[in-house]
Amino acid sequence: MAENIEKINDSESSPYDFKYEEKGFYRNEKGLTAEIVRKLSEDKNDPEWMREFRLKALEIYNELKEPEWGPDISGLNIDEIATYVRPNTKMQAKWEDVPSDIKETFEKLGIPEAERTSLAGVGAQYDSELVYHNLQDEVAKQGVIYTDFESSLHGEYADMVKEHFMTLVKPNDHKFAALHGAVWSGGSFVYVPKNVKVEIPLQSYFRLNAKGAGQFEHTLIIVDEGADVHFIEGCSAPKYNVANLHAGCVELFVKKNAHLRYSTVENWSKNMYNLNTKRARVEEGGSVEWVSGSFGSHVSYLYPESDLVGKGARAEFTGVTFAGKDQNLDTGAKMLHLAPNTSSVITTKSISKGGGISTYRSAIYISKEATGSKASVSCESLMLDNISRSDTIPAMDIHTDECDVGHEAKIGRISNDAVFYLMSRGISEEEARTMIVSGFANPVSKELPLEYAVEMNNLIRLEMKGNM
DSSP states (O other), X not given: OHHHHHHHHHSOOOTTOOOOXXXXXXXXXXXOOHHHHHHHHHHTTOOHHHHHHHHHHHHHHHHSOOOSSSSOOTTOOGGGOXXXXXXXXXXBSSGGGSOHHHHHHHHHTTHHXXXXXXXXXXXXXXXXXXXXXEEOHHHHTTTOEEEXXXXXXXXXXXXXXXXXXXXXSOGGGOHHHHHHHHHOOOEEEEEEOTTOBOOSOEXXXXXXXXXXXXXXXXXXXXXXXXXXXXXXXXXXXXXXXXXXXXXXXXXXXXXXXXXEEEEEEEEEOTTEEEEXXXXXXXXXXXXXEEEEEEEEOSEEEEOOEEEEOSTTOEEEEEEEEEEOTTOEEEEEEEXXXXXXXXXXXXXXXXXXXXXXXXXXXXXXXXXXXXXXXXXXXXXXXXXXXXXXXXXEEEEEEEOOSSEEEEEEEXXXXXXXXXXXXXXXXXXXXXXXXXXXXXXXXHHHHTTSOHHHHHHHHHHHHHHHXXXX
8 A cells, every 4th residue: 555655756846836845833642642632622722521522532443443334444554643633823813914824835735815805705624724714704704604613612502503513423332433532723703694695605715734644523513493504625645755644524404394415525635535425314394415526545435424314405416536546445335314395416427547546325215204215326437447347336225115316326437439539630639538528427517616616627637637
């Protein structure tokens, strides 16, 4: 495994592959012990209940086995991972107060410009801590709360946070959920009051700069009855020749008749193990939309889950995954229909090249109470050569005859006729293939805000560079 990561480190760089020295940063000891967890809890000024929660999660982590059914993660050694790296700054509300090296990182990623032009609020996390957070006044006046997660543990909404924290994703769900519960750091808390419509998106961006480190941010969003919000998440990291780990957690609570769109473009480095867990709970008449672009990372396990617990609840998942050389990306979605007349739609696109492995894995569960429910799954795979691999592993567990469930899967390659046609119009072969792949991924990019659609198309272009 180390050899593969070394090869990745030597591969062609991208505009996202820049890094800075950890000048004045605090880095905890490698590994995972009760002493490390206690020290982290003390550093973060946790309330007593959170300290106890962390230590209990650590016990669960030590009891659980690593998953054996997905891609190989034997190259990930938690004893070599620093679970907490604190930048040399406190969180700032003014961009000019952020240290220059960190500010330059986010300037290169386009965060300040995006904030000025199209976002209602921004949180920027660097390694294990948020370094910048701001919410537009007009949105704050609507009663919207958008703050860093640590602050939410001590503020006006502390009881709400305690009530909801890791109740959707429980530490005993799997080993890396338990790890997250023990060492989480950073992330965001969002609360949208009843009937409030946030017209422009909120955004969090996570940058993991540190070598041999983990990032464990926690995102908790509560959208109250009749409210509406769009939350965008972006991620990136530079390449190193040692393993890095991302094991964040996202919990979304969508109340009666509320709506939440959660968009993500992940561009992790190809030495990253991305073991993220995301889950939504949707009540009566509510709806959640997941829009996901998965790029980078050496190995990914990522399956956003929607629990449709109220009558007429709805969920949609639209995702694209691009697996290149030395990448094994295991992604998909889960839909649990637990009430009558619920509906779900899964639409995924996966692309593989250079020996990359892309696996689509889904689960549809329809309980006996979920009469009148509908579920639709469509997954399409595009292989760009004869050494790559694409697999589809759908699971359906249905407990009522009064439902409508459909599944469609397609696997194919780029048509030589289509490439020839574009080349006859003066387009190079590389550009022709890139255009076809971008068109294949268009159902996802068209659902993203303009800035992220452009970023996703740029990522596709980078992945396709030199592909023939």
